[in-house]
Amino acid sequence: MSQQKLAIVTGGNKGIGFAIVQGLCKKFQGIVYLTSRDEKLGKEAVDKLKELGLNPRFHQLNIDDPKSVETFKNYVKTNYGGVDILINNAGIAFKGASTEPFGVQAEVTIKTNYYGTLRMSEAFLPLLKNGAQLIQMSSSAGHLFKVPSPELRSKLSSDQLTIENLSLLMEEFIRSAKSGNNVELGWGSSAYSISKVGVSALARIQQRMVDALYPDKNISVNSCHPGYVSTDMSSHKGPLTIEEGAVSALYLALAPHGLKGKYIWSDCAVIEWTAPNAPY
Ligand SMILES: NC(=O)c1ccc[n+]([C@@H]2O[C@H](COP(=O)([O-])OP(=O)(O)OC[C@H]3O[C@@H](n4cnc5c(N)ncnc54)[C@H](OP(=O)(O)O)[C@@H]3O)[C@@H](O)[C@H]2O)c1
Numbered sequence: 001m002s003q004q005k006l007a008i009v010t011g012g013n014k015g016i017g018f019a020i021v022q023g024l025c026k027k028f029q030g031i032v033y034l035t036s037r038d039e040k041l042g043k044e045a046v047d048k049l050k051e052l053g054l055n056p057r058f059h060q061l062n063i064d065d066p067k068s069v070e071t072f073k074n075y076v077k078t079n080y081g082g083v084d085i086l087i088n089n090a091g092i093a094f095k096g097a098s099t100e101p102f103g104v105q106a107e108v109t110i111k112t113n114y115y116g117t118l119r120m121s122e123a124f125l126p127l128l129k130n131g132a133q134l135i136q137m138s139s140s141a142g143h144l145f146k147v148p149s150p151e152l153r154s155k156l157s158s159d160q161l162t163i164e165n166l167s168l169l170m171e172e173f174i175r176s177a178k179s180g181n182n183v184e185l186g187w188g189s190s191a192y193s194i195s196k197v198g199v200s201a202l203a204r205i206q207q208r209m210v211d212a213l214y215p216d217k218n219i220s221v222n223s224c225h226p227g228y229v230s231t232d233m234s235s236h237k238g239p240l241t242i243e244e245g246a247v248s249a250l251y252l253a254l255a256p257h258g259l260k261g262k263y264i265w266s267d268c269a270v271i272e273w274t275a276p277n278a279p280y
Pocket of ligand 1: 012013014015017036037038061062063064090116137139140227228229230232233234238
């Protein structure tokens with residue numbers, strides 16, 4: 001079994017994930033896995049980085065597919081024993097012009113952004129090594145105050161919130177989206193936003209969980225907003241390059257920052273997730 005340190009990035013074949021892999025290959029003293037759901041696209045991305053003299057490895061990984069996640073987890077466990085850095089970057093967003101019914105958009109978006117991130121975290125949590133960094137890719141849209149209802153905000157930010165109850169809240173949102181009363185019930189009108197609020201809430205809960213489960217391991221779980229980045233997701237409207245979009249995730253992965261259960265901005269500033277002061 002390899003004794004080297006290990007970093008894993010989901011959705012690494014393009015966009016911000018690709019730049020995160022590139023940054024890790026340059027700065028992290030260990031093995032870096034670029035993973036992607038499409039094997040051909042992932043291998044092409046690896047080849048691109050090899051042309052630049054970098055040396056990432058590849059594994060197929062679809063975060064929506066329990067079998068794919070299980071296969072990769074077993075592969076990592078057998079070959080490396082554990083993980084030092086896991087960056088859950090993979091995500092989706094419907095375009096504003098999408099004609100899919102809102103209920104479908106809500107279900108599909110929560111499925112990948114929230115449940116996919118949860119599935120990856122739950123699979124890899126037991127493999128996190130001493131001092132490991134778990135980074136959940138959120139968004140400015142994932143700030144708590146994107147949820148209009150004070151009552152929902154209070155539930156989502158409660159120190160007593162469990163993953164089970166957070167998932168129930170995500171289900172409640174999907175039901176409201178399907179019934180067409182999501183705005184009336186205080187969820188607002190963005191499925192992407194609720195999915196990313198879920199991701200940031202998840203990071204806070206998971207920090208409490210690892211502290212309780214593995215008190216001696218010093219594991220950090222944080223979420224970040226990468227900035228508005230020029231990628232396929234933003235239809236290349238974002239002003240930041242993918243390298244600039246990778247800065248906050250790389251900071252959480254590499255710097256001795258001491259942050260636990262926090263939400264940070266693209267400039268690496270800690271933003272109070274439960275206060276209405278995000279710099280949007
Ligand atoms: N761009 C922005 O301005 C911005 C702002 C805030 C937050 N973010 C977040 O940053 C992250 C990266 O976004 P991006 O802008 O780089 O988007 P992107 O260019 O569309 O890349 C998204 C990546 O996620 C992958 N992915 C999607 N579903 C997946 C699944 N089920 N399993 C595995 N991989 C999957 C995609 O794979 P395929 O190529 O196979 O589709 C792709 O590699 C996302 O979580 C996004 O929400 C982006």
